[in-house]
Structures are given as C-alpha cells and as structure tokens.
Amino acid sequence: MKIDCPKCGEKIMLNGIGRKSLGISVKNISDALRAFSSVDLAAKELGCSRGYIYQELKKSGLKPKDVILSKT
Numbered sequence: 001m002k003i004d005c006p007k008c009g010e011k012i013m014l015n016g017i018g019r020k021s022l023g024i025s026v027k028n029i030s031d032a033l034r035a036f037s038s039v040d041l042a043a044k045e046l047g048c049s050r051g052y053i054y055q056e057l058k059k060s061g062l063k064p065k066d067v068i069l070s071k072t
Contacts, residue, residue, distance in 0.1 A: 001013070001014050001015075001017060002014075022047075022048050022052060024046055024048060024052070024056065026056055026057065026059075026060050026062070028046065029042065029046065029053055029056055029057065029067075030062075030067045032045050032046055033053070033064055033067045033068050034067065034068060034070070037068050039053055039054070039064050
C-alpha cells in the first residue's frame, strides 16, 4: 500500500499494516464452545476476544448458538 509521507510528501510503500491473525481454527473454537457452552468462557480459554469468535464463526456461516447446541 502506498501512502504520502507526512514529513516530505513523497509516496512511500507500507507493508504489513494491521494486526496479525491469531490463527485459531474454527474446529478449536467449536470444541471450546461445546465444552464451556459460553462465548465468554471459550474466549478466555482460547486467549482471544469474544468478537474474534463471532468473526471466525461468521466466516464459516455459523453462529455460536448453532455450535453450542450441535451434538457432533
């Protein structure tokens, strides 16, 4: 991504903007949700935020309620 330098005004290239992904798999998230039946407790166990759990499940078309209530 190219941006204007705030000091000299030239175009400079920036790489790696943003935070790196935690890389927790949906399977691990699902297992934690089934074990704890709570997004808060699963997030604490996995060391991530509640929002991260919702975001990763949404990418797979799932909701926490669906995962918690599923038997498999």
